Amino acid sequence: MTTSSGDFAKAVRVGRPPNIQKLFPHSQALLVSGKFIDLAMIKKKNALCIAANGRNSFVIRGALKAAQRANAALIIEIARSEGGADAYCAVNYWNIARIVDAACNEMGITIPVALHADHYGIKSENDIPDAKIEIPSMFEAGITSIAIDASHLPDDKNLLTNLELKPLIPDWSGLETEIGEIKGKLGLSTQSEALFLIQGLNAHDIFPNWIALNNGTVHGIEASGQGIQVDLTRDIHEALVPYHVSGAQHGTSGNSSLRLKEIAQQTHTTKANVATALQMISWGLEVNDDGNAALDADGNFIKVKDEGVTEAMWEKMVAFASxxxxxxxxxxxxxxxxxNKLLGLPSTIRERMVNRVESFIYNLIANVFNAADTADLAIETILETNGFDPGPKSRRTEDPSNWTPEKIVQRATSIEGNQSPEGDFDD
Incomplete structure (x- = not known):
């Protein structure tokens, strides 16, 4: 890291948003708005920040170690399905900040880290009342960036939901929005859908850092067929250039390093989510270059001997799943x-779980995502801002009178979109 100790100390003093300052007044962890991470990638050019889904504490620690080693800005995130009210992970929206802050101070982490609430999913209007309670509580618990994902809804309701929920999100927070529910090659996003959402938000003084598309990916370990469609992504991003919104690439597992390099080099993407691969790597499973866990002839995962969890623990995990x-x-x-069972393993086992994640993520940061040394760029932007909010990347250019609720509903009828069956790839 080339940032001086004095500049780092100032960044900690001025760059942490109010919720982080309140929660961790004596911390030396540089937990920041997602806006600074996006801007650092833009400064670097053709760079993607890994957004590591911290499904367990070993993934979080491995991601922090890798980013520190690469001197890279980092996003640690958890999705609503993973860490919401009906979570399948112990890490959740309300404890992830404390886990990351403690790990940063313990491990001497000095790179900027954003804490992203990924895929805060709104699948029907019935979800909105709970959202109005939960979203403020998440920021009170230390979230510094959020993705409002109403992509399951029709285009007009997606936009109207974003407008309704935005007042709950601090202006300094990173913001992601989404079109085209992620479900592989079905229902690919279109320029019309992307422009409709971003223009409608712009008319109401809302300027997202990122937009996530369905550009051919899935989540999890499902085969993605054609995979990420770079040309489609590039064309949509080019149409959005006047609005200065970056891309968020979801579902990177199942796509080769070459494909991800193309996304970095040919599109305006600055955020790349990695979830399932990191979970599998921490457990010690064999994972191919595409980030998919390998399967044996019987369709079972392949445990690498003396990697990740112990063989005895893996047997227990397989038996429980059965x-x-x-x-x-x-x-x-x-x-x-x-x-908790994994946290109770011997330190040597826990360390090799963390180190396996670190090696995988470091390679992505340094050799695929072109994100090495972006930590200095993020800190530089914090110092230039002399505060915790660098402000929006865009300004209002759309006429609000053309984007009333009634006109939004009317406009939506003319959007060119791709209809598809409902997906099940929400993380």
């Missing part, structure tokens, strides 16, 4: 019942 009827992607549900 009693529940869990296979494939549903192994993710092992996170909650086994977190």
């Amino acid at each position: 009693t529940k009827g869990w296979k494939g992607g549903n192994y993710k549900k092992l996170n909650l019942p086994f977190e």
Whole structure:
């Protein structure tokens, strides 16, 4: 790290948002708004920040170690399905900040880290009342960035939901929005959908840092067929250039390093989510270059001897999954019942779990995502801002009178979109 100790100390003093200052007044962890992470990647050019889904504490620690080693800005995130009210992980929206802050101070982490509430899903209007209670509580617990995901809804209701929920989100927070519920090659996003959402938000003085598309990916370990469609992504991003919104790439597991490099080099993406691969790596499973866990001839995961958890613990995990009827992607549900069991393993085992994650993420940061040394760029932006909010990247150019609720509903009828069956890839 080339940032001086004095500049780092000032960044900690002025760059941490109010909720972090209140929660951790004596901390030396540089927990910041997601806005600074986005801006650092833009400064670096053709760089993606890994947004590591911290499904367990070993993934979080491995991601922090890797980012520190690469001197890279970092996003640690958890999705609503993973860490919401009906979570399948012990890490959740309300404890992730405390876990990350404690780990940063313990491990001497000096890179900027954003805490992202990924996929805060709104699947129907019935979800909105709970959202109005939960979202403020998440920021009170230390979240510094959020993705409002109403992509399951029709385009007009997606936009109207974003407008209704935005007042609950601090202006200094990073913000992500989404179109085209993620479900692989079905229902790919269109320029019309993207422009409709971003223009409608712009008219109401809302300027997201990121937009997530359905550009051909899935979540989890499902085969993605064609995978990420770089040309489609590039074309949509180019249409959005006047609004200065970056891309968020979801579902990176199942796509090769080459494909991810193309996303970095040819699109305006600055955030890349990695979830399932990191979970599998921490457990000690064999994972290929695409980030998918390898399977044996019987369709079972392959445990690498003396990697990740102990062989005896893996047998217990497999047996437990069998009693529940869990296979494939549903192994993710092992996170909650086994977190404390894994924390109770000997330190040598816990360390090798963390180190395996670190090695995988470091390679992504340094050799695929082009994000090395972005920590200095984020700190530089904090010092230039002399505060915790660098402000929006755009300004209002759309006429609000053209984007009333009634006109939003009317406009939505003319959007060119791709209809598809409902997906099940919410993390």
